[in-house]
Amino acid sequence: MNAQSNNGYLLIFRGTDWHNGLSPEQTQKVAGDWMAWFKKLKEQGKVADGMPLEPTGKIISGKNGRVVADGPFAESKEAIGGFFYVTVGTIDEAVTIAKDCPGLAYGAKVEVRPVMEQCPLASQGAAEPQLAEAHA
């Protein structure tokens, strides 16, 4: 794993049931803390985007992509609740940000994943038109 990334990091929030058992008061506090955290990172220019995810959607599988099922039904402790795309240069900085996540205190987890330097898909996409030209 690279300690540095020019393409930033994805902070993936895992756990979708950690708010169970919190009082409305505590829930409100976490929501407020989280908003303040996101706002601060935006002001510092460290986060490019972030989205929450609906708890379930569709899972597509099968060799021909014909199996479409409701899901995921992963254990809710591991389920992805949302993500931040942070644009810092080193994994240490990304980890430092992740450590401030207000959900941690209640059992949420944050996964930090560097975005790959060179996207093979992007380079393939760029290469194909050339091939097409060569054949023409």
Next chain:
Amino acid sequence: MNSTEVNKEEPQGVSELVEHLFRHEGAKMVATLTRIFGIEHLTLAEDVVQEALARALQTWPFYGAPKNPAAWIMRAARNLALDVVRREKVFREKEPEITRLVEEGNSLQDKVVFREEEIADDRLRMLFVCCHPLIPAEAQVTLALKALGGFSVGEIARAFLTTEAAIAKRLTRAKQKIRDARIPFEIPTGEQLGGRLDGVLQSLYFLFNEGYKASSGANLVREEICHEAIRLTGLLAEHAAGNVPKTHALLALMLINTARLPARQDSDGNLLLLNEQDRTRWDQAMIARGMFHLAQSAAGEEITEYHLEAGIAACHSGAKNYASTDWRRILELYDQLVEFDDSPVVALNRAVALAEVHGPQAGIEAVSASRNLTSLESYYLLYAVLGEFESRLHHAHAAAAHFRKSLQLAEIKSEQVFLAKRLEACEEEAR
């Protein structure tokens, strides 16, 4: 989710959210959904609201709080309720009502989602259910805090110095009782109303005292309980069913006493006696509200304990300092109060007022003359009061003995610190 539908405003910090928004809006929604689902499905209503709050928690941090957070929560809860109703067969016949409600709410957009009166009615129905005479007194208060106040099981357990399991069990039993006894979700009318209203007032008084009797720095929930009691009593006082002089008297006593809470401890959370308190920290606006309701309470013929206690609180709050307190008037009020309530705690309070008027020796005599004193044997305040009287008479040995006993019985840290300080001073004097 289609991202173009989302209003992507700059996220707001916690300071911009209304204080206690989730708790208060959530509790209102629980009452309304309970009316729709039926009281036997109270837990379901609570779960739906909890889920709505969780939705807010998941989306607000990313997109920012909506312009009208209360309406947002209401709408989320309504839509979730609709899901539940469509899923559960039991509710098949209720689907049209819920659908109507959702459509009504959505057409009103972010303005007033439900009419305030409608919400108030639902909350009062819930209050009458929670305070139903078939439910034991302790459980009434627990249920009211959970269903009407939006407190969590953990918070209630901490406030009552008990375990979460004990509170959860109490709630389960109370809800079972509601189902078994088929307690209706309604505001009683006609002849029933008077008796039931007395019960509700008594429960609210009990609820208030639970919060008031020992508010310590480590336990802020207790102060919140006082405010919840005020909120619920205020709701009752504004409604035709509860707008009677004694409701105003109860509200007055709550307001005037709560106004003095901020001065009751120093910055380290240590208890301060009335004569040590910084009276500028008393909440004058709240006292004024209390005085307004005290005036309202004088309308009828009837005088209740609430009137007398509110009168006593008013005497204290009207005094510029301890020395100028009108102890004679307070003693008169206590003399009347013991006629209503022969509890040893009231007798003890009366003895304190008596000692201010006629001296500490008279106070000691009044305490020993009071009936059923034995039930106070393990009450720390009895010894704290006796210690204070003896100390004023410069009987340092006797005073120290009382404070020592009181210290052994006190359960709350700020009280223990206070008593230890008094004990030390007396021991020093005795040397």
